[in-house]
Amino acid sequence: MKNSILLFVLLLSLTLASCTKKTPEPVKIPDNNSDFAFLSLTAAKEVLVVGEQTDITATANGSGLTYEWTAPIGILSGEGKTIQFTACCEGDHPVTCKVKDSKGNSSEKTINIFANP
Numbered sequence: 001m002k003n004s005i006l007l008f009v010l011l012l013s014l015t016l017a018s019c020t021k022k023t024p025e026p027v028k029i030p031d032n033n034s035d036f037a038f039l040s041l042t043a044a045k046e047v048l049v050v051g052e053q054t055d056i057t058a059t060a061n062g063s064g065l066t067y068e069w070t071a072p073i074g075i076l077s078g079e080g081k082t083i084q085f086t087a088c089c090e091g092d093h094p095v096t097c098k099v100k101d102s103k104g105n106s107s108e109k110t111i112n113i114f115a116n117p
Helices: 002-018
Strands: 037-043 047-049 053-061 066-070 075-077 082-086 091-100 106-116
Touching: 037 091, 037 106, 053 091, 053 106
Parallel strands: 047 106
Antiparallel strands: 037 053, 053 082, 066 091, 075 082, 091 106
């Protein structure tokens, strides 16, 4: 009887040891933002006289970057990461740049240019 109980305990131990549940490896989700960053939007001059021009530069990191510039008033010229803005009239002139990368990430920033008469 002792041998039967010992054999039963041994078989039970082996069975339980072989049925241990393995924890699956966590799934790694790629981070599309890992190399994309819109760092800054700066102007050579933020206060102009009407009719004066300034360079505005977008600084960003990433691959395949494209730049989309908009301004409700004033004149934008050029393309890419640096454009020229000309103040057409007195007052505040918000200039916005939207940067996109080849992975579909995007971000935008706005800088305000003020024009004196």
